[in-house]
Amino acid sequence: MSFVKVRAAHKYLLLFRNPVLTGCVLVFTLFWLYSGFATTNFFNWLLENLLTFPGLIAFGFFYSRYSLSDKSIVFVFLFLLLHLYGSQYTYQSNPVGHWLQEAFALPRNHYDRLVHFSFGLLMALPMYEICRYHLKHARWLPYLIPLELTLSMSVLFELVEWIFSTLFVQEKASVYLGMQGDIWDAQKDVALAFLGAAIAVFFIWFNIKGVNKSKI
DSSP states (O other): OOHHHHHHHHHHHGGGSSHHHHHHHHHHHHHHHHHHHHOSOHHHHHHHHHTHHHHHHHHHHHHHHHOOOHHHHHHHHHHHHHHHHHHHHOGGGOHHHHHHHHHTTOSSOOHHHHHHHHHHHHHHHHHHHHHHHHOTTOSSHHHHHHHHHHHHHHHHHHHHHHHHHHHHOGGGHHHHHTOTTOTTHHHHHHHHHHHHHHHHHHHHHHHHHHHHHHHO
16 A cells, blocks of 8 residues: 555544544434434435435545534534434424424424524534635635525525436425425525524624634
């Protein structure tokens, strides 16, 4: 094995030296296996989770390159678990969504909306940390870019879902997309993701502003 390959292998082994990361990976793997066996719609589960693997690969790359904080690690895997739990039952038949629907007399199962909102809320901090690494002297760009990325990635996700449903589940596209009769479902999902990111970015800014004041 060449020296370059040894260094590369050592670099990726560092991923498991962090107990927080190791715990998150183990919990995710166990729940991923469980959800695959317990799913009520395996084909839908498979389609939903095809989008998970590129995300995990991207996370491994960014973590090894930028050493994301433990809080960012937990946020990333919490979002992945929320998505995985949604795919286990299909989003529109998720038990948590049904409970919320009955408890608050909602017109539909809103679990999919919860996950889209959580995407913006939970992924803003990892995005911020990566932007802060490259833009150490910029004042506002590290706060703006997570908002732009959340908006663009949410739109891209809706486009990918549309393509997947067109190619693989034409007759059950509404089930896969989780529209539940709402023609503006995609637009509302994108808006909720952006709202979640805006809330997260505000708290990041407020927290960092407080820390800077305490140093004065």
